[in-house]
Amino acid sequence: MTGLTLKEIRKSYGSVDVLHGIDLEINQGEFIVFVGPSGCGKSTLLRMIAGLENITGGEMYIDGQLVNDVPPSKRGIAMVFQSYALYPHMTVFDNMAFGMKIAGESKQEIDRRVRAAADSLQLTNYLDRLPKALSGGQRQRVAIGRAICRDPKVFLFDEPLSNLDAALRVATRIEIARLNEQMADTTMIYVTHDQVEAMTLADRIVVLSAGHIEQVGAPLELYERPANLFVAKFIGSPAMNIIPSTISKAGPTTTITLKGGRSVTLDIATPVSENGKTASFGVRPEDLQIANGDDYIFEGEVSIVEALGEVTLLYIEGLVPGEPIIAKLPGITDIRKGQKMRFAADRSKLHLFDAEGHTYRS
Amino acid sequence: MTGLTLKEIRKSYGSVDVLHGIDLEINQGEFIVFVGPSGCGKSTLLRMIAGLENITGGEMYIDGQLVNDVPPSKRGIAMVFQSYALYPHMTVFDNMAFGMKIAGESKQEIDRRVRAAADSLQLTNYLDRLPKALSGGQRQRVAIGRAICRDPKVFLFDEPLSNLDAALRVATRIEIARLNEQMADTTMIYVTHDQVEAMTLADRIVVLSAGHIEQVGAPLELYERPANLFVAKFIGSPAMNIIPSTISKAGPTTTITLKGGRSVTLDIATPVSENGKTASFGVRPEDLQIANGDDYIFEGEVSIVEALGEVTLLYIEGLVPGEPIIAKLPGITDIRKGQKMRFAADRSKLHLFDAEGHTYRS
Amino acid sequence: MTLARDFFKIGPARLFVHFVVLVIVILWLIPTLGIFISSLRDKDQLVVSGWWTAFAGSSRTVASRLGQPDQQKQEGATYVIAGNVLEGQEGRSIRAFGTRVQQPAAYSAGETADLGDGVSLLVNSDGTYRYMKNAPFGPDDGGRRVYVSIATPPEFTMQNYRTVLTGEGIGQSFINSLTVTIPATIIPILIAAFAAYALSWMEFPGRALLIALVVGLIVVPLQMSLIPLLRLYNTVGAAFDAPSKTYLGIWLAHTAFGMPLAIYLLRAYIAGLPKEIIESARVDGASDFEIFVRIVLPLSFPALASFAIFQFLWVWNDLLVAMVFLGTDRQHLVLTGALNALLGSRGGNWEILTASAFVTIIVPLLVFFGLQRYLVRGLLAGSVKGG
Amino acid sequence: ADLKFPPGQDTKFNWKSYEEFKAAHADLKGEPLTIFGPWRGEDEAFFRSILAYFTEATGIDATYSSSENYEQQIVIDTQAGSPPNVAILPQPGLLADLASKGLLTPLGEENAKWVKDNYGAGDSWVGYGTYKGKDGKEGYFAFPYKADVKSLVWYVPENFKEAGYKVPTTMEELHALSDQIVKDGGVPWCIGLGSGGATGWPATDWIEDIMLRMNKPDVYDKWTTNEVKFTDPAVVAAIEEFGKFAKNESYVDGGAAAVASTDFRDSPKGLFAVPPKCYLHHQASFIPSFFPEGTKLGQDADFFYMPTYAAHADLGKPVLGAGTLVTITKDSKAARAFVEFLKTPIAHEVWMAQSSFLTPYKGVNTAAYANEQMKREGEILTTATTFRFDGSDLMPGKIGAGAFWTGMVDFVGGKSAEDTGKEIQAAWDGIK
Amino acid sequence: MLSQIVSALGVVVVAVFACSAYFYFSNKILDLALPVKDGDIRSAARNLNRRAMIRPWLFLGPALFLLVVYLVYPVVATFILSFYDRSGEQFVGFANYQWAFSDREFRQSIFNNILWLAVVPAACTFFGLVIAVMTDRIWWGNIAKSIVFMPMAISFVGASVIWKFIYEFRGGNDTQIGLLNAIVQLFGGTPQVWISVPFWNNFFLMVILIWIQTGFAMVILSAALRGIPEETIEAAVIDGANGWQIFWRIMVPQVWGTIAVVWTTITILVLKVFDIVLTMTNGQWNSMVLANLMFNWMFRGGGDSGRSAVIALIIMLAVTPIMVWNVRRANRELGGH
Ligand SMILES: Nc1ncnc2c1ncn2[C@@H]1O[C@H](COP(=O)(O)OP(=O)(O)OP(=O)(O)O)[C@@H](O)[C@H]1O
Numbered sequence A, B: 001m002t003g004l005t006l007k008e009i010r011k012s013y014g015s016v017d018v019l020h021g022i023d024l025e026i027n028q029g030e031f032i033v034f035v036g037p038s039g040c041g042k043s044t045l046l047r048m049i050a051g052l053e054n055i056t057g058g059e060m061y062i063d064g065q066l067v068n069d070v071p072p073s074k075r076g077i078a079m080v081f082q083s084y085a086l087y088p089h090m091t092v093f094d095n096m097a098f099g100m101k102i103a104g105e106s107k108q109e110i111d112r113r114v115r116a117a118a119d120s121l122q123l124t125n126y127l128d129r130l131p132k133a134l135s136g137g138q139r140q141r142v143a144i145g146r147a148i149c150r151d152p153k154v155f156l157f158d159e160p161l162s163n164l165d166a167a168l169r170v171a172t173r174i175e176i177a178r179l180n181e182q183m184a185d186t187t188m189i190y191v192t193h194d195q196v197e198a199m200t201l202a203d204r205i206v207v208l209s210a211g212h213i214e215q216v217g218a219p220l221e222l223y224e225r226p227a228n229l230f231v232a233k234f235i236g237s238p239a240m241n242i243i244p245s246t247i248s249k250a251g252p253t254t255t256i257t258l259k260g261g262r263s264v265t266l267d268i269a270t271p272v273s274e275n276g277k278t279a280s281f282g283v284r285p286e287d288l289q290i291a292n293g294d295d296y297i298f299e300g301e302v303s304i305v306e307a308l309g310e311v312t313l314l315y316i317e318g319l320v321p322g323e324p325i326i327a328k329l330p331g332i333t334d335i336r337k338g339q340k341m342r343f344a345a346d347r348s349k350l351h352l353f354d355a356e357g358h359t360y361r362s
Numbered sequence C: 001m002t003l004a005r006d007f008f009k010i011g012p013a014r015l016f017v018h019f020v021v022l023v024i025v026i027l028w029l030i031p032t033l034g035i036f037i038s039s040l041r042d043k044d045q046l047v048v049s050g051w052w053t054a055f056a057g058s059s060r061t062v063a064s065r066l067g068q069p070d071q072q073k074q075e076g077a078t079y080v081i082a083g084n085v086l087e088g089q090e091g092r093s094i095r096a097f098g099t100r101v102q103q104p105a106a107y108s109a110g111e112t113a114d115l116g117d118g119v120s121l122l123v124n125s126d127g128t129y130r131y132m133k134n135a136p137f138g139p140d141d142g143g144r145r146v147y148v149s150i151a152t153p154p155e156f157t158m159q160n161y162r163t164v165l166t167g168e169g170i171g172q173s174f175i176n177s178l179t180v181t182i183p184a185t186i187i188p189i190l191i192a193a194f195a196a197y198a199l200s201w202m203e204f205p206g207r208a209l210l211i212a213l214v215v216g217l218i219v220v221p222l223q224m225s226l227i228p229l230l231r232l233y234n235t236v237g238a239a240f241d242a243p244s245k246t247y248l249g250i251w252l253a254h255t256a257f258g259m260p261l262a263i264y265l266l267r268a269y270i271a272g273l274p275k276e277i278i279e280s281a282r283v284d285g286a287s288d289f290e291i292f293v294r295i296v297l298p299l300s301f302p303a304l305a306s307f308a309i310f311q312f313l314w315v316w317n318d319l320l321v322a323m324v325f326l327g328t329d330r331q332h333l334v335l336t337g338a339l340n341a342l343l344g345s346r347g348g349n350w351e352i353l354t355a356s357a358f359v360t361i362i363v364p365l366l367v368f369f370g371l372q373r374y375l376v377r378g379l380l381a382g383s384v385k386g387g
Numbered sequence D: 001a002d003l004k005f006p007p008g009q010d011t012k013f014n015w016k017s018y019e020e021f022k023a024a025h026a027d028l029k030g031e032p033l034t035i036f037g038p039w040r041g042e043d044e045a046f047f048r049s050i051l052a053y054f055t056e057a058t059g060i061d062a063t064y065s066s067s068e069n070y071e072q073q074i075v076i077d078t079q080a081g082s083p084p085n086v087a088i089l090p091q092p093g094l095l096a097d098l099a100s101k102g103l104l105t106p107l108g109e110e111n112a113k114w115v116k117d118n119y120g121a122g123d124s125w126v127g128y129g130t131y132k133g134k135d136g137k138e139g140y141f142a143f144p145y146k147a148d149v150k151s152l153v154w155y156v157p158e159n160f161k162e163a164g165y166k167v168p169t170t171m172e173e174l175h176a177l178s179d180q181i182v183k184d185g186g187v188p189w190c191i192g193l194g195s196g197g198a199t200g201w202p203a204t205d206w207i208e209d210i211m212l213r214m215n216k217p218d219v220y221d222k223w224t225t226n227e228v229k230f231t232d233p234a235v236v237a238a239i240e241e242f243g244k245f246a247k248n249e250s251y252v253d254g255g256a257a258a259v260a261s262t263d264f265r266d267s268p269k270g271l272f273a274v275p276p277k278c279y280l281h282h283q284a285s286f287i288p289s290f291f292p293e294g295t296k297l298g299q300d301a302d303f304f305y306m307p308t309y310a311a312h313a314d315l316g317k318p319v320l321g322a323g324t325l326v327t328i329t330k331d332s333k334a335a336r337a338f339v340e341f342l343k344t345p346i347a348h349e350v351w352m353a354q355s356s357f358l359t360p361y362k363g364v365n366t367a368a369y370a371n372e373q374m375k376r377e378g379e380i381l382t383t384a385t386t387f388r389f390d391g392s393d394l395m396p397g398k399i400g401a402g403a404f405w406t407g408m409v410d411f412v413g414g415k416s417a418e419d420t421g422k423e424i425q426a427a428w429d430g431i432k
Numbered sequence E: 001m002l003s004q005i006v007s008a009l010g011v012v013v014v015a016v017f018a019c020s021a022y023f024y025f026s027n028k029i030l031d032l033a034l035p036v037k038d039g040d041i042r043s044a045a046r047n048l049n050r051r052a053m054i055r056p057w058l059f060l061g062p063a064l065f066l067l068v069v070y071l072v073y074p075v076v077a078t079f080i081l082s083f084y085d086r087s088g089e090q091f092v093g094f095a096n097y098q099w100a101f102s103d104r105e106f107r108q109s110i111f112n113n114i115l116w117l118a119v120v121p122a123a124c125t126f127f128g129l130v131i132a133v134m135t136d137r138i139w140w141g142n143i144a145k146s147i148v149f150m151p152m153a154i155s156f157v158g159a160s161v162i163w164k165f166i167y168e169f170r171g172g173n174d175t176q177i178g179l180l181n182a183i184v185q186l187f188g189g190t191p192q193v194w195i196s197v198p199f200w201n202n203f204f205l206m207v208i209l210i211w212i213q214t215g216f217a218m219v220i221l222s223a224a225l226r227g228i229p230e231e232t233i234e235a236a237v238i239d240g241a242n243g244w245q246i247f248w249r250i251m252v253p254q255v256w257g258t259i260a261v262v263w264t265t266i267t268i269l270v271l272k273v274f275d276i277v278l279t280m281t282n283g284q285w286n287s288m289v290l291a292n293l294m295f296n297w298m299f300r301g302g303g304d305s306g307r308s309a310v311i312a313l314i315i316m317l318a319v320t321p322i323m324v325w326n327v328r329r330a331n332r333e334l335g336g337h
């Protein structure tokens, strides 16, 4: 059965429209991640699901029930905030128990559930501490624990990890993944800026932009077959290189002429009507390789070399001035700044978008 | 000539020792990055260089002059704070001009220098704005501009990018790299949590831990030849896999027995006296490959698969319970959870540390 | 708006909030309102009926006097004194009248009362009366008292305000008050701000002790210090051959009395300013003086404004300190003193008290509304820091 | 200067004294003189009109100031060493205290003699200005100027006439009249003790009046110095007697509960209500300032002497009064000249002519009184055989302006006369 | 009149200017006396460090001077006086202290003060908090706040006048002109002389101070409430807490520190304020408080400096625990820097 249905959900603040009609079906037990640039409305949408914001238009169903006017506490949801939002004056135990105390649960029941949650989050030793005596990661675990204790049907996260440092972020991310596995029936909706989180956690990712859904799909689907330029550039880091081009021969495979004059043929079918139209050619930095011989896509001069140990980033100038093309090569290379180089890529990993930015791949 | 010399620098707050004798030589024009876990004393050290904290013990020289008692303004330093620390009631222009006004520079000179700095940071259009009307990235650029205007001998940054979002962080990082190039004579000292920043910006990285220097070296040196377990685990993400082991045959090449019983031979020389001692074997996730045939280091069951598109992370259980070994494979794989797999690695990329955590590599 | 801000808006809870606030506001307003209305009422009415009845027409029974015998006219056999008991009181009417104080409403208006001995009296509702006798009125009949019930419409007067505002020397004392108040507000702020800065951001031995001293001195009861101080003033005044009661003296007194609280509040705020900003300025080469003047002072403006309001209110409403340190002669009398002098030697005249309460409140209210924006913001940082 | 009555014109004024004074004090032009007194409001204006003559005559630069808390102010100023030249206060008790601390300058025997000779009941007045100095020796410190008569009962003549009541001549008759009024369905008395911080003082006037009517003057005198204690039967009886009026539910407007809380300024208004809320009001000569606007003394309101007991006919007709006393707190020629000025009839007459001023000075022309009633009051003063100053003003401030007031409030509130006396006496014992 | 205004203005400007000038020139002189030349960094550093040692005292100088002269010196003088007799000339040892504790009125005052301390700060804080919370959530909140703040602008004496009008009692059958009695009468009760009802009259007086000071509490608490992270409230909403529970269990605990500051400030005020009692009852009907008792002993009838000194010291002593706590807090904050 359906966990959550959004029908034409709209949100305006006064005259400012923030969400322009969001349609989305979320299945029970799914892990959905909202990503999108800052200000696109991710938090707003999440908060509407939580019931913390009024719904300006459209209908929202949880478990088949219209919840537009149901107060947060009756929606069967739990939420984890970016800033943890722990009650600073309560111990960890009380933080987790608060909701149940409000609901008038028995002491034993409260104790049982809090301890169970604390156990599973390795918080048992900290139950008597105040939040300020905890590290960031522990705080976020408490916030999660508090949510777990509510035993929700829908679990909402708003950038839960963005206040943590790198190492903690990884650890907590894994914790959330584990949680998702344990609570197989619980729908989870997760807002993040972080691609790694989105890619690793999501069953499906919802890419939002300026109050619209750009694409919904499994992580690898978005990575491999972005529906449009926006998603293409948004998913992956560094972002996909985009080179302006013209379609010189449409057909089952398409040949395009890149800015700079080189022709490239892609395994993408285009209608003949597209012949001569401008298009955007895309290739991910990690898909670029140093070309052996003449079979290359473009050439240019390396302007910056960033050696990260594991990989090396090359910034190549030459095609569009001021917009270097980035190539990501594995390991450590001995390429130096100023070197002129040619790059090729696997044909299957090339992307092509029309003038409106839609992919030509079907 | 030497830019900066720290001799046995110590710092205590009351009875708490925060820095336990730091020795460091920094050359003029070098870009030094301090990294280390939270609370290890990075900021404290930076602030002591700036003159914002008293020096409890030891001597500090800038340009050969003892500066222990010299107030900040006379040390020829400039500092960029994590929180920008702009003067909220002054325009961008006044923020940048403040130091010069205090120093009593002429109006024209102030104007010239502020405009030059603003130009190079693309802030010219914002000179009349108050900080609150700027985005985070712009604010940090103003903070940098303010520092530039001081025309310092030593440029100090304390996690300047950690308040910015991912995209801005990359952009501003590149900006700082450019700045470093332009101001070739200026020594820069940079504190960060972020490995990518450290690896890409630094001439040399100083790894601190609990008030000690663990290792000083060029970024790739640290990545390839970590001096000890701490640095090995600290540099690189996900962290290096460490497997307890025993040295079964010391010599010009060393053979060890891993926990679990498999023998591995490394291209590392160990004194014969080490025979039979326990050691830590290390291999980075990105150096692991799926083994073809019997030449493998370990085998285990994949417990988590994280497909990031560009790479796939595998968490492999089997060796140390609860501490999965992580392997990072390029691209997208079709490996599933639960699969049993074997992994190998290039012999030159293996690490070995003695019981105290020191590397055996010389 | 986020939901937290209007979570009360859900359902009846929202109405409840409006209701509660309304009740509180009314409770808080009533006393002031009462005194405001009272200040607009006639001083004799003030003490006989509640101010809330001021808007309703009322009926009063008063004594009035009939005309003198020399006004009598002969009409046939009767002698008549005619006139109007409502002389000079427009808009009122008579309901009833009587000739004995014990029964002041024995006859209704328009009725002719037979008073015996051939004397009768007619009082009409418009106040005209005819006092008749079948013989000439003798000198003893003059100015006879009659009692009339007068229906009075609501009436208000500016007389009380006129009395207060035209009181002798009010203008002068208004200026005196401002002369006292403005420096006595600004100087302590300046001095306290410097001190607060030193106590928050400068390192020197004994800082903690000084903070303790300042906080401790908040409790010193003012009355206690009057005599020792005045003695000191006289000694100093004598030494310099200057009068002991001067503006300078009172400024310093007010400054000193406000100082502990000022330092306490301002320090809380200034200490809460972001450390990095001050360090930046230090790195930029600014001395503490420059940091204070160019960074801290502008940034603490909200806190300064809020303290200014408190200090202003306190000084403006003060009488005791002004009397002791400035004296009570005309040249130096402050507004509170001048209004006080309008009260009779034997104490309160309600009408003057009420009107002057409103006269004195005006300036503080103007100041309050002028600085209100800063008030809330100002204490924000301080209080959050404190919390 | 702006003189109220141009010198030399109105013959009811004793202009000659003015000219003589002027001639004798021509050498003080420009001398400063600060005067601090209790008068504010209307009274202040009157006093300034007097001061104008003084300034005109001498050229002295005189400034007058006052304050609501003049009592406290003068203590602060004198103790701190910044006193005015002349302080005028209505409390001999307070002055005695200041004198004992050496803060007052003696006026000299010639002034004492002058008062003795020229004032009605001059001995009494001299007594109230004679205190022990710092050295413990008695001296004459305070010159009486402006007096009030306290032994007055106010009523509305026409109310009496219409109801057929007669002005009583003995206390017994007063009681009978009160009973009569109750019988007629009226309320005889308006008593209000309220006076903000000074609540209770009107009752002390009652007690003092009664004390003088039940005891010999020397008992009264001893009472004010606590030689006769508050627990003394004489005092308790006087309190008791007051209770017969104030604590009698049917005697007082509003019932006994209202007595303590009704403001003394408001309470006489009951006389003028229609129908009257009460017929009688015991209060000093200043009270007409609090009568409703337009009240004409003599016609709309009048007073009679608070009668004495027929049972104590031997005590004569004692007068309880009060007055303000002029002292020099910082000696100067100008200050002396001011005291001299107060000896001129003109300094009294000008105020007399403007109302609210009585003087025991026999040398004034009583025709100068603004109205007949004041003249009668004045005559009570000048012809008094026994004049006694308000006792509470003679007692130490802690008692006369503290425990005594509080005691009266408690008494009216229900405490017995004995307990009240004990309480006040305990307070007095406490200050020794 | 104009010339008066001009001269007053002149005086005001000169005063403020002179004060600023002190700070400006004293710092200028310091900078000139210890010059910093560009060349020699060592001597420059030395001079800068010396400046840093002197400058705090330039900043603190005027404040310290005023505090010592106007507050510390009188406290010391008072302390000494408390061992002398009424004229301050005869040493009497602890007699005044002995007297204080055996005096009925004194004990009464202590009792009343305890009542005041128990009620007024609590009530002001409570109302201030409630109003702050509620007015933040309605569109006319600022108007409401201004009205609640307004009594702050009224002097204590003025406020007492206002409340006299409320408590006024008229005996017998007279119409009540006091609002309270009128209301009591309306509901069929018997009018009372409120301010003369022993014990309870304390509360009627307290109401006045509460009326005045709630505005202060409101302003400060309202600022603090804005500092509460919205998210904690949202989290509580999701946890199912209602408005009441959120207020008591989430908001109040988070502004506890500010509540303490407000509480302290008002506590001190309660101990110092005496105008209300003076004008309303002057301590009669058992409503005496320490400040008024001190005032009476100090000024009434010539005064008794010894006894009033004892009372003054006791007032100060009474607040000492609160102050110690505050000093601790202030220093703890300092440590955080
Ligand atoms: N209370 C409000 N009033 C007006 N506009 C608002 C309000 N709250 C949010 N917005 C606007 O709505 C848009 C969406 O905000 P939202 O917080 O949902 O963005 P987001 O995608 O979560 O961004 P971020 O990643 O920065 O958190 C933004 O443009 C924001 O300015």
Ligand SMILES: Nc1ncnc2c1ncn2[C@@H]1O[C@H](COP(=O)(O)OP(=O)(O)OP(=O)(O)O)[C@@H](O)[C@H]1O
Pocket: B013, B016, B018, B036, B037, B038, B039, B040, B041, B042, B043, B044, B045, B193, E337
């Ligand atoms: N004023 C102080 N008093 C006492 N201890 C302090 C003080 N300032 C810092 N410390 C301690 O000194 C240690 C080093 O602090 P520092 O700020 O240098 O760490 P850091 O490496 O910069 O950490 P982060 O990465 O979190 O900024 C910490 O353990 C901190 O608790």
Ligand SMILES: [Mg+2]
Pocket: A042, A043, A044
């Ligand atoms: Mg968001």
Ligand SMILES: [Mg+2]
Pocket: B042, B043, B044
């Ligand atoms: Mg740090």
